[in-house]
Amino acid sequence: MQPAQSSGDAEEQLHKNQLLLKMAGRAARLGGWSFDVGLQQLTWSDETCGIHDLPPGHQPTLAEGIAFYAPEYRDMITATVDQCLTQGTAFDFEAELITATQRRIWVRVIGEAVRDTGNAITGFQGALQDITTQRAHEIERHALATQLSATLQNMSDAFFTLDRNWHITFVNEEMTRRVKKSRKEMLNKVMWDVFPGTENSRFHACYQRALDTGTVATEVDYYAPLGRWFELRAHPMEDGVAIYFQDVTQKRQDEEQLRLLQTCVQRMNDIIVVTDAAPVD
Numbered sequence: 001m002q003p004a005q006s007s008g009d010a011e012e013q014l015h016k017n018q019l020l021l022k023m024a025g026r027a028a029r030l031g032g033w034s035f036d037v038g039l040q041q042l043t044w045s046d047e048t049c050g051i052h053d054l055p056p057g058h059q060p061t062l063a064e065g066i067a068f069y070a071p072e073y074r075d076m077i078t079a080t081v082d083q084c085l086t087q088g089t090a091f092d093f094e095a096e097l098i099t100a101t102q103r104r105i106w107v108r109v110i111g112e113a114v115r116d117t118g119n120a121i122t123g124f125q126g127a128l129q130d131i132t133t134q135r136a137h138e139i140e141r142h143a144l145a146t147q148l149s150a151t152l153q154n155m156s157d158a159f160f161t162l163d164r165n166w167h168i169t170f171v172n173e174e175m176t177r178r179v180k181k182s183r184k185e186m187l188n189k190v191m192w193d194v195f196p197g198t199e200n201s202r203f204h205a206c207y208q209r210a211l212d213t214g215t216v217a218t219e220v221d222y223y224a225p226l227g228r229w230f231e232l233r234a235h236p237m238e239d240g241v242a243i244y245f246q247d248v249t250q251k252r253q254d255e256e257q258l259r260l261l262q263t264c265v266q267r268m269n270d271i272i273v274v275t276d277a278a279p280v281d
Contacts, residue, residue: 029130034114035062036123037085051107051130053099070096070104084124088113094131106135158247162207163240166191178247179226197225203232210234210241220248 031048035041042065046056052068060068066077073095083089090112097107111126158175160168168186176182185194192199206219213236220231232245 031128032125033065033128034123034125038122048128051099051105051128052097053101053103068097068099070098072096081124084111084113085121088115088121091126094135105130105132107131157244159242159244160186161237161240161242162191164211166207168194169240178245195223195225198223203230206232207234207241207243210236 029047029051031051032045033048034043036043040062042060042062044052044059044065049056049058052058062081066074066081069077076093077095080089080091080093084091090110092108092110094106094108097105099105108129108131109126111124113121114123114125116122155172156174158178159170159172160175161170163169168189168191171183171186176186179186179195181194192204198204202219202221203223206217210217215236217234218232219234220229222229227249228247229249229251230245231248232243235242235244
């Protein structure tokens with residue numbers, strides 16, 4: 001049998017657990033809070049105080065707590081709090097908060113009603129997390145995505161992307177111009193439905209080759225419905241394939257004319273050689 005744990009050991013373990021929780025809260029920038037309706041008392045954990053740039057133990061009123069949020073969020077938060085206290089509706093929102101030192105930060109707030117044994121709402125409790133760093137990363141990613149989208153939209157090559165189920169997920173302006181179709185006609189549609197005849201074609205094989213090998217695949221082929229030759233480069237992506245393509249019809253025609261001209265010149269040379277040959281005695 002295991003020896004019974006003494007009250008001293010239990011208190012020491014509880015203290016260690018509390019220290020671990022505080023450490024985790026500091027690392028995650030996560031604090032707790034609660035509000036007692038009867039006492040009209042809002043209680044903040046030390047980490048919640050720290051997020052607000054206030055000393056540990058600071059206990060504001062509910063109105064003061066709401067006033068820390070940026071003005072454009074206060075009406076929403078007041079309504080959310082009222083709905084939780086009157087109807088027991090849990091909440092989870094993100095908002096900007098202005099700290100005691102006037103730092104503007106982003107926080108995520110979750111909360112739920114607290115009820116007594118008779119199911120009456122006696123308050124609410126929850127957690128608050130500083131998500132400023134995550135939001136900054138999201139804004140940066142969004143800016144980069146917007147910049148990339150603008151670049152792809154304005155590039156001279158036609159460009160589109162396919163997911164692994166062959167749905168068209170992006171098309172640029174040059175693509176719509178080249179194939180004479182609008183974005184609405186193409187986006188989220190299966191490639192083979194938008195461009196009949198391309199399934200099991202050399203184009204299809206090129207896309208599949210890029211996915212299977214994880215390397216860039218190239219192809220040149222004729223697309224009869226448009227009466228044009230296209231050269232494409234398929235680049236594998238994690239969730240599909242990106243395709244750049246150019247109309248090379250004029251290039252093909254120029255090359256064909258050059259070959260014909262070279263053939264004519266060669267034949268003319270052959271005739272000249274025959275004509276200039278010395279007569280046989």
